[in-house]
Amino acid sequence: MPTTEQALLGNLVRQVMGDALGFLNAAALRVAVRLDIAEHLASGPRTPTELARLSDTDPGHLARVLRFLAMRGVFREDEQGAYQLTPAAELLRAESPMSVRSMVLLLTDEMYWLPAGRLEETVQTGTTVFNEIFGGPLFDVLAREPHRADIFHTAIADLSVTEQDPIAASYDFPDTGTVVDVGGGPGGLLHAVLLRNPGLRGVLFEQESVLTQHRLGDPAIAGRWEPVAGDFFGRIPTGGDIYVLKRVLHDWDDRDSLRILRATRQAMANEAKLLIIDAVIPSGNDPHPSKLYDLAMMTNFDGKERTRAEFDTLLAAANLRAVRVIPTPGTLSIVEAVPAPPAAPSAPDEAEIR
Template identity: 35%
Template sequence: MFRQDPLNTILALGSGFTPTAVRVTATLRLPDLVDQGHRTVAALAAETGSDEQSLGRVLHYVSLLGLFEETTPADDGADADEQAEKQYELTDVGRVLLSEHPSNLRRWLDYDDPSRAMEARFEPAMGRLRDAVRTGLPVYEQAHGRPFWEDLEAHPDIEKSFNTGIARIANRLVPELARIHDWASAGHVVDVGGGNGSLLLKLLTEHPGLRGTLLELDSVIREAKDTVAPVADRCELVAGSFFDPMPAGADTYLIANTLHNWSDRDAARILGRCAEAVVPGGKVLVVERLLDSGKDPVMASYADLLMLVLLGGRERSMADLRGLGAGVGLTLTGSKRFELPGHWLVEFTREEAR
């Protein structure tokens, strides 16, 4: 990553300037501008309204990080300013910060983008990682005075930003989830903590023989009524907590992107409630990012630390999930990888004799 000796690599990785410089790059849309043909410091400074020398210093730094390839034309004997002669080309790393990149990462790092209110809210908690490492407990409340979920409720703008981010992930997972599992053999699915019902709507629309139940908090259920209206004749809305007894008797219980919010103890409680409710031989389906997925390991590890500081939860390996399931009478019987890097559909079957 860094074209430095080991000492300077550690200095760059540990320096506060590294994330800041990358975010300045994203905020000024430098990758977009370079991709459009503005390849000199002078041209980029003119396009962004920046001081040329200062911008050149940032460009040099992020080029060393691998975002751009920095070149200097051959010396023709002229006394031109070397800084102005430098030209920049995007690398594969830098292309991830293009505005049209499907990851939408540039907006996530853009200081000026109002949709990143939630990510900006994360940062003070991330700065308390040392305390989380010492105690094993979340530190979001230390940073903001309220636990994570209560803080969202108190700040509607931040809650909207958070929900937008979650929706982006869900929108990428939902079509594939509807396709990769044998839903035709299922009769009744309970979407546990299923948000506004968009996933359940997709499943019931594509599989007319399927019935569904959405289990969510009362405040979310009120919003979900409109979402699932097209399939209301096959969809029941139940207000409640997944830590309490669930609607019983379905053959499939789905928990998508939820277990990682919780500690092992609480995740086992959620799975245990599913195991109590599902019919013998029925399925409990878990959609999660896996630490040992073999793809996108850095993002999985990043998300793992984020769960620690925000909620005291964690990303897990396949072995972790197998162990949690076994503890509540569920046997891991299958898994399928999503195209979205790191995400898996993990299938548990309730043991016939319990």
């Protein structure tokens, strides 16, 4: 009989070995989504042979992938050897109200996969290898390769569907005024805010190519919003009472994030507020999704998730001041900021934001 110490050591070895092979979790999940396994099981259980016939795959190999995913709670094998949907597998269906299908396809795409395989180089050099692999920064690649842009923008828009209403409900918006959503994508969050606050007007500030795909055609908010095309590194629309940056700053390093914040501050009146909606990394060793997402930002964008202290430093450099951090039901938090008072100490220069 192994001693307690030996048993604990064995568990640790298995944990570390499992982590080392963790890339196979993503690979197997991608196989299931690409082969539409969840869709094939929507009408009831099927055997690996039946699923292989529907997906034009080898039944033996498919069975092994399904067995692995069932171990992780994605699908379940019954006593007859057939597989069926689980609550986790339901999320892989395109018609699920909380579908993550498009996000799985994005996060397991080579745009994420290949840079992650060279994470050591990123850590050594302090910059992503994405540009070397794909011939430029991610957003430049999306601009010139429509098929990659479709994968990316579809996934981000679908992710927003799961977030936007809880976020809109987490903040006490004013009864009247104008909300400027800076880099707001197709406008999902702005739509949720305007629906919940009928006295507000909205501005969706985005690149022209993104504005053409907006999701603000709801008659319930007709006449209460306008699109404005532009670049958040340049001139941002003035006249807003609330400015929003949702999932924007985490895509950029501190230098570029400071440029965005300074452009936003220049557009803001002294009474305006800024809502930065991003993950806020908690202190300590406890698990938190932001710590995983931070690595994804580092490998693909030279971006980062930030702690409260890091947000404070960035905001101070842009002549802004964080007032509070408001949690939302998901991973994201709302960092509410206001213009810093004139008597505030001089802000750090860009050399300190590196």
